[in-house]
Amino acid sequence: WTVTTKDGGDSAQWEHTLLVTEDGCEVLTLRPDDTIDRFIKHS
Numbered sequence: 001w002t003v004t005t006k007d008g009g010d011s012a013q014w015e016h017t018l019l020v021t022e023d024g025c026e027v028l029t030l031r032p033d034d035t036i037d038r039f040i041k042h043s
Contacts, residue, residue: 024042
């Protein structure tokens with residue numbers, strides 16, 4: 001499927017893959033320039 005903006009421009013979407021653990025989750029698809037933590041603990 002394709003998504004376009006209201007004015008007809010192209011759009012893109014991406015998501016991370018997460019591994020759920022007992023303590024929180026691990027982001028498996030981080031790129032070197034991502035600014036989020038690899039491990040996210042439950043609060």
